[in-house]
Amino acid sequence: MPTINPSATADNAASASTLAEQDRLTLEYLTAVTPEQADGLDVIQGLSQTPKSLPPKYFYDERGSRLFEQITQLPEYYLTRTETQILQQSADAIATLTGPCDLIELGSGSSTKTRLLLDAYQRQGTPLHYLPVDVSGTMVEESAQALLQHYPQLTLHGLIGIYEQVLAQLPPSRFPRRLLAFIGSTLGNLSDAECDQFLTQVSQALAPGDYFLLGLDLRKPVDVLEAAYNDSQGVTAAFNLNLLHHLNWRFQGNLDPSQFRHVAQYNPVADQIEIYIESLQAQTARLKALDLTVTFAAGERLLSELSRKFDLPTMAASLQSYGLHTVHTFTDPHHWFGLLLCQRQPPAPH
Incomplete structure (x- = not known):
């Protein structure tokens, strides 16, 4: 497991307090991944099945985290x-x-x-x-x-x-x-x-x-739950659709986020909010790095997250x-x- 100090070198102008702070910080990148994670097989599986779904981890590129x-x-x-x-x-x-x-x-x-x-x-x-x-x-x-x-x-x-x-x-x-x-x-x-x-x-x-x-x-109450995932400023919608941007960047894709919409609704039977990415029209996209072609019917939904x-x-x-x-x-x-x-x-x- 490689361990790095993010400021192993510092210029002469660095203050003593800054150097002291860096001495107290270690960043460790845990890079070991399974073949499935490395190859995006979870994406292939999720987008090839019916109904489609993807792991929530794909929300979190840098933009998604922000x-x-x-x-x-x-x-x-x-x-x-x-x-x-x-x-x-x-x-x-x-x-x-x-x-x-x-x-x-x-x-x-x-x-x-x-x-x-x-x-x-x-x-x-x-x-x-x-x-x-x-x-x-x-x-x-x-x-x-x-x-x-x-x-x-x-x-x-x-x-x-x-x-x-x-x-x-x-x-x-x-x-x-x-x-x-x-x-x-x-x-x-x-x-x-x-x-x-x-x-x-x-x-x-x-x-x-x-x-x-x-x-x-x-x-x-359901109204409190659903409002939390359908905010008036559309930030949650942007977060949800950012998953498509992340797939495009990571797997050389051409998914068009403008042709999808955010949907979040409460399932009272399962006691959970279900968040979907819904296709606005029949369309086809490709993830080149995975050699994967994906087709969506108009109104077809991809499950992007559960919130139980x-x-x-x-x-x-x-x-x-x-x-x-x-x-x-x-x-x-x-x-x-x-x-x-x-x-x-x-x-x-x-």
Whole structure:
């Protein structure tokens, strides 16, 4: 696993404080991918089946990551705002319960909410070691530089890669415990099978006594849900259609985003928002790097994302089956969002 310091060389004008900040920062690119990931076989499979679908990871090129940050600021998008309020009230309790630990965050983005946890550990005089995980190296480095200036005692080890890679290759812990944070309700984007695989990996990556902080979007009125994914400014639509731009860039494609539209609707049977890219007309596109020709009928939909909604007691019981015991539950007055702080239990004796 190659490890780099992003400013191994500095000109003579660099200040001592800047050099000190760089000494506290390491970026690690986890480049190992499976043949399926390298060859885009998941794209071939997803666009060749009926109905069509693609993994949400293809949202996140550099532009996609920035668009998602914009989404979190939208008035209709209650998730980030509500989770932030919960963290403001619970961060000190989380820091007290976990004690000194390595803080690992999957899908760190700009690390905005993470500052609430870092503040809590800092108030308790705990040394700060933060490991942000994201697919965008630019996003990790930019947020890292801001954090290093704000937290003089912070050391930071950025991990650039997808969750599966990172969970399989976590660096040695500096503290007796780890806190693995998966906030923002990203778990809701996974199908039942993907959720099972992910939680199994989490359980295997954590040692007994380590902690897992999980954010969950909870069931709520349909009008609130649908407004959050159909914002008036069209940012969510741009984020969704950016998936096509990403495919074009990555696989030498000629998909025309102007010939598709964003659709998001609630499925009450499955308790989930379903997000689609709908073809406005019959059309054919090609992804040259994959030697793939794709045809769309007028009105045909490609499933780009699921956003499942959860029940806290049910999820706590499910996590227990993975050896993740719920230590504390945090929620807001409307019960729109929840945080579960879990602790990895020793394997059951045979």
